[in-house]
Structures are given as structure tokens and as C-alpha cells.
Amino acid sequence: MKIKQVAEILNANVLTGSDLLEHEVNSACGSDMMSDVLAYVKDQGVLLTGLMNVQVIRTLLMMDMNCVVFVRGKIPPAGIIDFAEENGVAVLQTDLPMFESCGRLYAAGLGRADDTGSCSDPGEGVNGAENG
Amino acid sequence: MGEALHYHFDVDGASFANAGRASVETKKLLRQLGVAPEIIRSISVAMYEGEINMVIHAHGGDADVYITEETIIIILKDVGPGIRNVEEAMKEGFSTAPENIRALGFGAGMGLPNMKRYSDEMHIDTKVGVGTTIELWYHLNKH
Numbered sequence: 001m002k003i004k005q006v007a008e009i010l011n012a013n014v015l016t017g018s019d020l021l022e023h024e025v026n027s028a029c030g031s032d033m034m035s036d037v038l039a040y041v042k043d044q045g046v047l048l049t050g051l052m053n054v055q056v057i058r059t060l061l062m063m064d065m066n067c068v069v070f071v072r073g074k075i076p077p078a079g080i081i082d083f084a085e086e087n088g089v090a091v092l093q094t095d096l097p098m099f100e101s102c103g104r105l106y107a108a109g110l111g112r113a114d115d116t117g118s119c120s121d122p123g124e125g126v127n128g129a130e131n132g
Numbered sequence: 133m134g135e136a137l138h139y140h141f142d143v144d145g146a147s148f149a150n151a152g153r154a155s156v157e158t159k160k161l162l163r164q165l166g167v168a169p170e171i172i173r174s175i176s177v178a179m180y181e182g183e184i185n186m187v188i189h190a191h192g193g194d195a196d197v198y199i200t201e202e203t204i205i206i207i208l209k210d211v212g213p214g215i216r217n218v219e220e221a222m223k224e225g226f227s228t229a230p231e232n233i234r235a236l237g238f239g240a241g242m243g244l245p246n247m248k249r250y251s252d253e254m255h256i257d258t259k260v261g262v263g264t265t266i267e268l269w270y271h272l273n274k275h
Contacts (some may be wrong), residue, residue: 033234035242038177039249051237055184059237061159062176064169087156120214 001025003067003090007103010094012069016081021092025067027111032103036054046110048101052076053059053065057084066090071098137165137199143183143208144241145192147234154195155180158206165199171270175204178250178268181243188233189213190264206268214260228262 004021016023023092027045031037034061037047037059049056060068061092062118066089084091094101101107106112139161141154155176162172179195183238188214198205215221219225220227221244229239248254 032237033240033242034237035181035240035246038181038246039242049237053236054149055152055237058156058180061156062152062173062180064173 001108002045002104003092004107006067006069006105006110007092009108010069010092010096010101012092012094015091015093017067017077017088020066020088020090022092023066025110028102028105030071030098038062046105048098050074050098050104052062052080054080054083056080057087057089060084060089061087067092069094069101071096071101137197138227139197139199141195141197143186143192143195143210145187145190151184152180153183155183157195158195161197162204167204167272171204171272174195174250175206175268175270178226178247179206179208179255181246182206182266182268184238185209185243186212186227188238193263202272204270204272207265208268209263209265211263214262214264215256215258216256216260218256241259 002021003023003025006025025046027042028048029037029045030048032049032051033056045065046069047060047065047073048069050072052070056068057080068089069092071094075093076091081091143154144150146239158179159172159176162175183195186208190210193208193210220226222247223242223251227239227241233239247268251268252271253275255267258264
């Protein structure tokens with residue numbers, strides 16, 4: 001799925017990274033806990049979060065993820081958007097809650113092509129979607 | 133280690149917003165040096181968690197990166213409170229981080245377990261009231 005499609009499915013505003021919209025993403029992870037995101041290394045994913053600080057972007061950079069979706073209508077401060085822009089991360093913002101955002105992307109097929117699609121790992125008890 | 137490349141970073145303990153800077157810089161350096169992407173990512177995650185820990189618990193410290201043909205070693209050194217019970221701290225979910233840190237997305241008790249998971253060897257030298265030094269080793273030929 002392209003980042004452009006993620007934005008469409010979530011009725012999201014693209015706050016920065018319009019040049020990244022054609023990039024493919026293969027998986028997604030919904031979490032407000034960055035340590036849990038860091039626990040499961042996956043390729044080319046989207047992070048959905050309600051957490052709003054610069055560590056969200058650093059976490060993405062560490063994980064080689066290039067798209068973050070801020071859910072529940074929260075607007076990130078300019079500092080976060082600027083930092084994302086400098087580092088080639090697309091920032092999307094949707095009014096949808098976490099649960100529905102994850103549900104829509106999952107229903108649209110994101111992360112379902114194979115077993116490595118999401119950051120949730122049943123064996124470890126980390127939920128892919130939380131804080132809906 | 134005679135021919136090791138060495139990079140030093142001060143980890144600023146005064147500001148949570150700055151935590152992770154050394155890891156981002158190290159990641160860029162390793163990319164420039166042509167280190168394999170999966171090793172870079174392991175190092176990035178482990179070092180980042182370590183840096184966050186240093187800022188949360190120890191008012192910052194020093195991060196040193198040594199690179200040879202065979203090995204990359206990350207040394208994170210602080211003069212913080214030390215780890216009272218390393219075995220307990222290594223358990224996933226165990227955390228002594230204050231509630232305000234959890235609100236920032238960390239303190240889930242995954243820091244040290246993540247560092248262990250994303251290193252070939254992890255050595256912890258800690259003393260209560262003195263500080264903690266953590267070495268993360270990566271054997272490049274093994275990967």
C-alpha cells in the first residue's frame with residue numbers, strides 16, 4: 001500500500017512529506033508506547049500513535065519507518081513536523097480514533113500479505129492496536 | 133582495538149527532547165561506513181533505548197562508539213543511581229521509571245530487554261550510588 005492510500009483511507013491531512021506519498025508501506029503498528037514499537041523490528045511500516053513528542057519521530061528513524069499517523073484529531077506542534085521533514089518522514093493527521101484507524105487499514109489489506117505485517121506478536125502479548 | 137574508529141557523544145541529561153541524538157548521529161555514521169542495514173537497525177534500537185535510560189534515570193552520560201573490521205562496540209556510561217537488581221531490570225515489563233516518563237512513551241520496562249534483544253552481547257557493570265556502564269557488542273562476521 002502507498003502512503004497516499006493510507007492518507008485516503010484515514011481521511012488524513014498530510015502535514016509534511018507530500019513527496020513520500022508514492023512510497024510503499026508493508027505494515028503498520030498502533031501504539032503510544034515507543035518501547036513496544038522498538039521491541040519489534042519490521043520493515044517499511046507506518047506508526048499510528050496518539051503520543052505527541054519528538055521521540056515518536058526518533059523512534060521511526062531508528063526503525064527505518066517513514067510514515068507516522070497522529071490519531072484522534074491531535075495536531076502535532078511545528079517542532080515535530082519540522083524534525084520529521086528534515087529526516088524524510090511523512091506526517092499524517094486524522095480525526096479518527098486509534099481503533100478505527102487500525103481497523104480501516106487492516107480491512108484495506110495493510111499488513112495482511114504475510115505474517116510479518118504488523119508489529120503485534122501474539123507470543124509476546126503486545127497489542128497492535130490499543131488506546132482506541 | 134588499535135585501529136578502531138572512535139566516536140564520542142555527550143548524552144545531555146537535561147532534556148528529554150534531546151534524548152536519542154547520539155543514536156541518530158551514530159546511525160548516520162554507520163550508514164556512511166556501509167555497515168549492513170540490519171546491524172545498523174539493531175545498534176540503533178539498542179543504543180536509543182540506552183540513551184533514553186541514561187536521560188530518564190541518570191541525568192545523561194557518555195556514549196562511545198568503537199568500530200573495527202570485526203566488531204562494533206557501544207559503551208554507554210553514566211554516573212547515575214545504578215541498577216539495584218539487574219536480574220529484575222532485565223525482565224520485560226519491569227520498570228522503575230516515573231509515571232511522567234510513561235506518558236512520554238517510555239518506561240514500559242522494555243529498555244534493557246530491548247538492548248539485550250538487539251545486541252550480540254550485552255555487559256552491564258553497575259553499582260548503586262556510583263553509576264552504570266553498559267557495553268553492547270556486535271560481531272560483524274557473525275551476521
